Amino acid sequence: xxxxxxxxxxxxxxxxxxxxxxxxxxxxxxxxxxxxxxxxxxxxxxxxxxxxxxxxxxxxxxxxxxxxxxxxxxxxxxxxxxxxxxxxxxxxxxxxxxxxxxxxxxxxxxxxxxxxxxxxxxxxxxxxxxxxxxxxxxxxxxxxxxxxxxxxxxxxxxxxxxxxxxxxxxxxxxxxxxxxxxxxxxxxxxxxxxxxxxxxxxxxxxxxxxxxxxxxxxxxxxxxxxxxxxxxxxxxxxxxxxxxxxxxxxxxxxxxxxxxxxxxxxxxxxxxxxxxxxxxxxxxxxxxxxxxxxxxxxxxxxxxxxxxxxxxxxxxxxxxxxxxxxxxxxxxxxxxxxxxxxxxxxxxxxxxxxxxxxxxxxxxxxxxxxxxxxxxxxxxxxxxxxxxxxxxxxxxxxxxxxxxxxxxxxxxxxxxxxxxxxxxxxxxxxxxxxxxxxxxxxxxxxxxxxxxxxxxxxxxxxxxxxxxxxxxxxxxxxxxxxxxxxxxxxxxxxxxxxxxxxxxxxxxxxxxx
Amino acid sequence: xxxxxxxxxxxxxxxxxxxxxxxxxxxxxxxxxxxxxxxxxxxxxxxxxxxxxxxxxxxxxxxxxxxxxxxxxxxxxxxxxxxxxxxxxxxxxxxxxxxxxxxxxxxxxxxxxxxxxxxxxxxxxxxxxxxxxxxxxxxxxxxxxxxxxxxxxxxxxxxxxxxxxxxxxxxxxxx
Numbered sequence: 001x002x003x004x005x006x007x008x009x010x011x012x013x014x015x016x017x018x019x020x021x022x023x024x025x026x027x028x029x030x031x032x033x034x035x036x037x038x039x040x041x042x043x044x045x046x047x048x049x050x051x052x053x054x055x056x057x058x059x060x061x062x063x064x065x066x067x068x069x070x071x072x073x074x075x076x077x078x079x080x081x082x083x084x085x086x087x088x089x090x091x092x093x094x095x096x097x098x099x100x101x102x103x104x105x106x107x108x109x110x111x112x113x114x115x116x117x118x119x120x121x122x123x124x125x126x127x128x129x130x131x132x133x134x135x136x137x138x139x140x141x142x143x144x145x146x147x148x149x150x151x152x153x154x155x156x157x158x159x160x161x162x163x164x165x166x167x168x169x170x171x172x173x174x175x176x177x178x179x180x181x182x183x184x185x186x187x188x189x190x191x192x193x194x195x196x197x198x199x200x201x202x203x204x205x206x207x208x209x210x211x212x213x214x215x216x217x218x219x220x221x222x223x224x225x226x227x228x229x230x231x232x233x234x235x236x237x238x239x240x241x242x243x244x245x246x247x248x249x250x251x252x253x254x255x256x257x258x259x260x261x262x263x264x265x266x267x268x269x270x271x272x273x274x275x276x277x278x279x280x281x282x283x284x285x286x287x288x289x290x291x292x293x294x295x296x297x298x299x300x301x302x303x304x305x306x307x308x309x310x311x312x313x314x315x316x317x318x319x320x321x322x323x324x325x326x327x328x329x330x331x332x333x334x335x336x337x338x339x340x341x342x343x344x345x346x347x348x349x350x351x352x353x354x355x356x357x358x359x360x361x362x363x364x365x366x367x368x369x370x371x372x373x374x375x376x377x378x379x380x381x382x383x384x385x386x387x388x389x390x391x392x393x394x395x396x397x398x399x400x401x402x403x404x405x406x407x408x409x410x411x412x413x414x415x416x417x418x419x420x421x422x423x424x425x426x427x428x429x430x431x432x433x434x435x436x437x438x439x440x441x442x443x444x445x446x447x448x449x450x451x452x453x454x455x456x457x458x459x460x461x462x463x464x465x466x467x468x469x470x471x472x473x474x475x476x477x478x479x480x481x482x483x484x485x486x487x488x489x490x491x492x493x494x495x496x497x498x499x500x501x502x503x504x505x506x507x508x509x510x511x512x513x
Numbered sequence: 514x515x516x517x518x519x520x521x522x523x524x525x526x527x528x529x530x531x532x533x534x535x536x537x538x539x540x541x542x543x544x545x546x547x548x549x550x551x552x553x554x555x556x557x558x559x560x561x562x563x564x565x566x567x568x569x570x571x572x573x574x575x576x577x578x579x580x581x582x583x584x585x586x587x588x589x590x591x592x593x594x595x596x597x598x599x600x601x602x603x604x605x606x607x608x609x610x611x612x613x614x615x616x617x618x619x620x621x622x623x624x625x626x627x628x629x630x631x632x633x634x635x636x637x638x639x640x641x642x643x644x645x646x647x648x649x650x651x652x653x654x655x656x657x658x659x660x661x662x663x664x665x666x667x668x669x670x671x672x673x674x675x676x677x678x679x680x681x682x683x684x685x686x687x688x
Contacts, residue, residue, distance in 0.1 A: 037602045054675045167588065168595050171541065171581050177574045178544050185567040192571060193551045223613045223648060225603045388602055389650035390659065396617070397641045397660075400624060401667050404633075405677050413625045417618070422540070424614070429537050430595020447570045451563040459564030 003133050010356030013058055014364055022059045023361055026066020027368045033067070034074020035380045037222075039215065039395055041071025042327035045335070046210035047402040052338045057354055060339075062361040064332050069121055069365050071328065072311050073373060076113040076304050077380050080106060081234045089271030089307050092279045096292070096299030101234045103295045107377075111239035112249045112297055113304040114373050119250075120257040120305035121366040124312025127261050128319075129359050132348070136320035139345035144453040145464045147345075149473035151446050154267040154323045156477050159435045172431045175422075176439020179204060186448055199411050206334040208403045209440055212416045213433055214327070215399035217423015219392045224424075226388060233384045239377050249301040252282050256305030263306075264313020267325050271310040278302035312362070319355060321345055323442075330437050531594045538582045538589075545578035616647045632682020638664035 033044045045064050052060050079094035080101050100109040159169040182193045183203030194200040259274040282298040317323040322343035324330035336343045341351055348355055403416040457463025552568045620643040627636040641660030650656055671677040681688050
């Protein structure tokens with residue numbers, strides 16, 4: 001029951017008027033950026049990192065939690081009303097959701113997405129509260145070699161499993177690791193790759209890299225291909241659902257949650273696979289098969305729940321192991337670092353109140369989302385009509401503000417431009433962004449862990465393979481890398497599994513992922 | 514075996530290989546070569562506290578980067594292509610408009626040069642107006658007005674709200 005006490009304390013801390021205000025700001029901001037094209041929750045948290053200098057850790061994380069969940073919800077609004085999903089995790093929602101909106105059922109689609117997100121978020125957060133402390137207790141007992149193995153596993157999983165091209169994932173990861181080398185070596189004090197500049201000896205600020213790659217890279221890439229006329233937005237009133245809609249939605253919500261959370265909690269999870277699995281499950285189980293492809297409510301309810309549950313799941317490895325597996329979690333992790341809090345398995349022991357406040361604020365943020373989003377949906381739909389020149393000029397403005405405010409040095413703006421151009425290059429050539437960010441964050445930690453393990457093992461490389469957990473992790477890693485090969489031999493091509501619809505239009509969209 | 518056949522088929526039937534990807538190779542070679550140069554030119558005499566030392570990790574990354582650059586360089590003429598990013602506002606059928614990108618980068622360089630002498634408010638306000646104009650907004654007065662409002666609001670929000678003094682530049686004393 002000890003954890004439950006902590007959770008209650010977390011609620012007490014999170015429910016002060018000031019912190020509730022931060023939660024509300026976070027939720028509104030998160031939904032807004034989720035709705036707006038071009039910016040997402042990861043970038044928003046990155047832009048807000050300067051607040052960590054002047055705001056208490058709990059207030060900052062309460063706000064970040066709101067942005068995290070709000071961004072998920074906002075993304076579904078865009079896919080339903082615009083049919084152009086901003087993130088790969090809301091692609092499946094667009095399949096049925098936009099068809100519903102075109103058939104005049106936008107209100108019901110938004111309602112089932114909002115309530116499904118709430119249900120999945122609540123269950124997912126409860127599971128997080130139940131599992132994360134246990135995982136962390138187990139992880140504390142692990143030695144350096146095992147922890148090294150788990151970190152390598154996260155790197156391999158993010159690089160090889162997510163994204164379409166393993167080669168390009170690996171290239172991104174290596175570039176990220178190279179950026180992580182810059183600065184003073186932690187064990188010997190040797191400056192590395194600093195070009196002799198003392199300003200670089202602390203390494204390149206992760207805020208600058210995150211803002212450059214997410215915000216600047218995206219804005220420049222869109223600028224090169226800006227649509228002449230923004231796409232059609234379907235107008236919508238207040239979301240609501242009839243009795244029949246409730247009846248058809250509640251089972252998909254629960255099944256979607258069951259798919260989403262475990263996938264999110266695995267380092268190789270992501271939200272694409274569970275939303276897809278949820279969609280095909282609902283398609284099989286439905287009593288209205290004729291509606292699928294024309295706007296079936298089950299096809300919105302299930303995947304949306306899976307999406308949110310997987311978001312909650314990704315917080316398990318982040319809080320219990322210090323391993324980020326999606327972009328927003330990665331940026332939140334850097335916020336821990338800028339507060340001088342070392343992320344890792346000891347987090348629950350060292351900062352129990354902060355962590356439980358964060359978990360409590362996830363519950364609160366989730367509830368606020370439901371309360372705010374149902375009445376505010378028409379406003380969000382209007383936000384989609386923001387003139388694009390102002391939207392992207394604004395993104396560029398806030399990107400420079402966020403990067404410049406970190407140290408007030410023009411050098412950071414130069415770095416911002418350099419890495420922004422790199423972000424542009426990555427988007428042009430289809431190099432995934434996530435492995436790069438994970439590489440920058442985990443690279444230095446992997447190196448330190450490796451060298452400390454070797455130190456303890458007296459320089460013997462075999463000492464890395466002596467702990468059972470380490471051996472097990474390496475075996476799973478090998479299986480993960482070999483599985484697609486075996487699958488390909490059996491099925492010819494794994495891509496054929498991913499084509500959802502026989503409609504050519506949707507086939508093309510699946511290809512664009 | 515089957516993958517080989519697919520690759521050659523697709524190059525024959527579909528479009529030419531994407532040779533611009535050699536840019537990625539060039540970046541990888543540059544980064545890799547720099548890391549190797551930096552690693553080997555590192556002065557010795559650091560404390561030998563661990564078995565591998567500070568050179569091992571960067572040089573491993575560098576070698577991996579060079580190897581991947583070679584693999585990519587072989588894969589490009591055989592038709593390997595990255596999927597360019599899609600998004601809400603991206604019109605995939607339009608040819609890339611590099612002029613806009615170039616102008617935006619130019620505005621950014623101006624901001625870097627001017628932010629300290631002119632101060633944040635003037636430099637960033639002009640930066641916003643310039644970006645909006647480059648991106649196609651024809652309401653010039655409104656562009657400048659929004660830029661000025663954003664610049665002033667951010668200056669005071671960071672100054673009084675977060676305690677971060679953005680440079681005031683030539684407006685020092687007025688703001």
